[in-house]
Amino acid sequence: MxxxxxxxxxxxxxxxxxxxxxxxxxxxxxxxxxxxxxxxxxxxxxxxxxxxxxxxxxxxxxxxxxxxxxxxxxxxxxxxxxxxxxxxxxxLERLNRLLEIDEANLVAVVEPNVVTGDLQEAVEKVGLFYPPDPASLKQSVIGGNVAENAGGPRAFKYGTTKQYVLGLEAVLPTGEIIETGGKVVKNVVGYDLTHLLVGSEGTLAIITKIILRLVPKPPVQATLRATFSSVEAAVEAVSAIVRNRVVPAALELIDGESLEAVAQNLGVRSLAPEGTVALLLLDVDGVPAAVTEEAARVEAACLAAGATEVLHARDESEREELWRVRRELSLSLKLVAPLKFNHDLVVPKGRIPELFALVRQVREDFRLRIPCFGHAGDGNIHVNIMVDPDDADEIARAHKAEHVLFSGVIALEGAISGEHGIGFSKMPFMPLALSPEEIALMKRVKAAFDPLGILNPGKMFPES
Ligand SMILES: Cc1cc2nc3c(=O)[nH]c(=O)nc-3n(C[C@H](O)[C@H](O)[C@H](O)COP(=O)(O)OP(=O)(O)OC[C@H]3O[C@@H](n4cnc5c(N)ncnc54)[C@H](O)[C@@H]3O)c2cc1C
Structure with a gap:
C-alpha cells in the first residue's frame, strides 16, 4: 500500500x-x-x-x-x-465510445473500453467483421484485448488482436500523449511503436484510442464435430486438414476429462461416442460453394485420421448445440474442483501429442486433475490444474507441477503463455522462457518509456 x-x-x-x-x-x-x-x-x-x-x-x-x-x-x-x-x-470505463466505422477504408476507431462483442455486432450490421474472439468477448474490452494481445478460436485463420491494430493514441507514463500508426495499412516510418504497445500489459503506456482493421464478413459458416479415440488421431486430423488446404475459422480440441466435466454439468451420461478421448469442433467460413467444398474436405481428413464419428450441423440451432460443449467448459470445470490454475500453453501444433503426454505424466506424478482444451490450429492448449482451495498439500503439488509443465513446454519449442500474458502470476517463470539478455533489453525498453517506474509496477519482470 x-x-x-x-x-x-x-x-x-x-x-x-x-x-x-x-x-x-x-x-x-x-x-x-x-x-x-x-x-x-x-x-x-x-x-x-x-x-x-x-x-x-x-x-x-x-x-x-x-x-x-x-x-x-x-x-x-x-x-x-x-x-x-x-x-x-x-x-478506462468512461472511455467507451465506438467513434467511427469507416466502411470505405475497412477501419473502426474506438475508445479503449468498447466491449469486444459490442464492436463485433456493430460492424457485422454493416457487413464487416472484427475476427479476434476471446471467450471473454461479452465482458472484456478492446483496450484490454490490445494490452494483452488477446486471441481466440479464430486465431488460426484470422490471427490475434495484433493483426488488427493499425494505430493507437496513448498516454506515456510521463503524461505525454502520443499517436502511433493510423488508418493506413502500410506504414514503415520509424520503429513500430504500435506493435510494441500491443501486448505490453499496461506497463509502457495507457491506450486511449485504437484504430482497428476490419475485413468483410464471411457470408456463411459450417460447423462440424469429430470424435477420436486418441489425442494423436485428433492432431493427425488437424495436420490432414491443413494438408487438404483448408484453414478452418475455428479448430478447438477438447480432451476426455473436460468432456466428462461438461456431461456431468449438463446432467447427461455422455456427450460423445464411448471411448472418446479427444473431440474437435470445427468451423469453416466463406462463400457458400467454398464452404460446402471445405466442409467435405475436413470430413474426409478427419475420417482418414481415424475419427470415430463426424457430425455436420444442419442449421443454426444444431450449430449452437455442437458449440454448447465448448461454451459450458469454464463453468463445468468448477465441478471438478473450485480453484483453477489456468495455463494457456503453446507448442508447435505438431507437438500437441507430446504436450498431452507431458500432462499425463504430470497428472500421475503429482496426483492432480488436469482437464485440457484449446485451439488445436495454433497449438495453444488451456491446461487447467483443478485444486481444492482448502487442500494445502494439493496446492503445493500444483505449484510444483507448474514448474515441470512450463519447463516441458519450453523444451517442446513452445511458450508459457499464448494469450493471457504474464501479469504477476507468471512473472517468476519469465527466466525459464527468456534469456537474461532478453529480459535486460525489455527492462531497458520499460525504463525508456517509464523512467520513474510508476506505470503498473511489479508486473512482467522478476525483481532481480
Ligand atoms: C471467462 C474468461 C475467458 C477468457 N478467454 C480468453 C480467450 O479466449 N483469449 C484470451 O486471449 N483471453 C481470454 N481471457 C482473458 C482476458 O479476457 C483477456 O486477457 C482480455 O484481453 C483482458 O481484457 P480486459 O479488458 O478485461 O483487461 P483487464 O483485465 O482490465 O487488463 C488486462 C491488462 O491490460 C492492461 N490494460 C487494460 N486496459 C488498458 C489500456 N487501455 N491501456 C493500457 N493497458 C491496459 C491492464 O493494466 C492489465 O495489465 C478470458 C478471461 C475470462 C475471465
Missing amino acids: TTLTPEFVIGLRDLLGPAYVRTDEATRTAYGVDALKRGTPADVVVLPANTAEVAGVVKLCAQYRVPVVPRGAGTGYTGGAVPIRGGVVLS
Whole structure:
C-alpha cells in the first residue's frame, strides 16, 4: 500500500471532479482484483472521462511518485490489472465510445473500453467483421484485448488482436500523449511503436484510442464435430486438414476429462461416442460453394485420421448445440474442483501429442486433475490444474507441477503463455522462457518509456 498525501487526492478531485475519485473500501476492493482472483485493494480508483484527463492523472502520479495501474474490464487471468504496489487504479470505463466505422477504408476507431462483442455486432450490421474472439468477448474490452494481445478460436485463420491494430493514441507514463500508426495499412516510418504497445500489459503506456482493421464478413459458416479415440488421431486430423488446404475459422480440441466435466454439468451420461478421448469442433467460413467444398474436405481428413464419428450441423440451432460443449467448459470445470490454475500453453501444433503426454505424466506424478482444451490450429492448449482451495498439500503439488509443465513446454519449442500474458502470476517463470539478455533489453525498453517506474509496477519482470 502506498501512502497517499491529502494534496495528491485533492489534486485528483480537482482534475476529475469528486464523483470520479473513489476511496471507499468497496470500490477499492472491487477494482483491486481481476479474473485471477488474487487481488490487492487500490488506494484510490479514478475514472477519467477523456485522454486529457488520463494524461492529467498520470502527470500527478509522476509528480507524487504514485503507482498507476490501467484497468479495462478486469477479466485478465494473470493479475495484470491488480495494483500489487497499491496506488491508483485508473479505470478506462468512461472511455467507451465506438467513434467511427469507416466502411470505405475497412477501419473502426474506438475508445479503449468498447466491449469486444459490442464492436463485433456493430460492424457485422454493416457487413464487416472484427475476427479476434476471446471467450471473454461479452465482458472484456478492446483496450484490454490490445494490452494483452488477446486471441481466440479464430486465431488460426484470422490471427490475434495484433493483426488488427493499425494505430493507437496513448498516454506515456510521463503524461505525454502520443499517436502511433493510423488508418493506413502500410506504414514503415520509424520503429513500430504500435506493435510494441500491443501486448505490453499496461506497463509502457495507457491506450486511449485504437484504430482497428476490419475485413468483410464471411457470408456463411459450417460447423462440424469429430470424435477420436486418441489425442494423436485428433492432431493427425488437424495436420490432414491443413494438408487438404483448408484453414478452418475455428479448430478447438477438447480432451476426455473436460468432456466428462461438461456431461456431468449438463446432467447427461455422455456427450460423445464411448471411448472418446479427444473431440474437435470445427468451423469453416466463406462463400457458400467454398464452404460446402471445405466442409467435405475436413470430413474426409478427419475420417482418414481415424475419427470415430463426424457430425455436420444442419442449421443454426444444431450449430449452437455442437458449440454448447465448448461454451459450458469454464463453468463445468468448477465441478471438478473450485480453484483453477489456468495455463494457456503453446507448442508447435505438431507437438500437441507430446504436450498431452507431458500432462499425463504430470497428472500421475503429482496426483492432480488436469482437464485440457484449446485451439488445436495454433497449438495453444488451456491446461487447467483443478485444486481444492482448502487442500494445502494439493496446492503445493500444483505449484510444483507448474514448474515441470512450463519447463516441458519450453523444451517442446513452445511458450508459457499464448494469450493471457504474464501479469504477476507468471512473472517468476519469465527466466525459464527468456534469456537474461532478453529480459535486460525489455527492462531497458520499460525504463525508456517509464523512467520513474510508476506505470503498473511489479508486473512482467522478476525483481532481480
Ligand atoms: C471467462 C474468461 C475467458 C477468457 N478467454 C480468453 C480467450 O479466449 N483469449 C484470451 O486471449 N483471453 C481470454 N481471457 C482473458 C482476458 O479476457 C483477456 O486477457 C482480455 O484481453 C483482458 O481484457 P480486459 O479488458 O478485461 O483487461 P483487464 O483485465 O482490465 O487488463 C488486462 C491488462 O491490460 C492492461 N490494460 C487494460 N486496459 C488498458 C489500456 N487501455 N491501456 C493500457 N493497458 C491496459 C491492464 O493494466 C492489465 O495489465 C478470458 C478471461 C475470462 C475471465
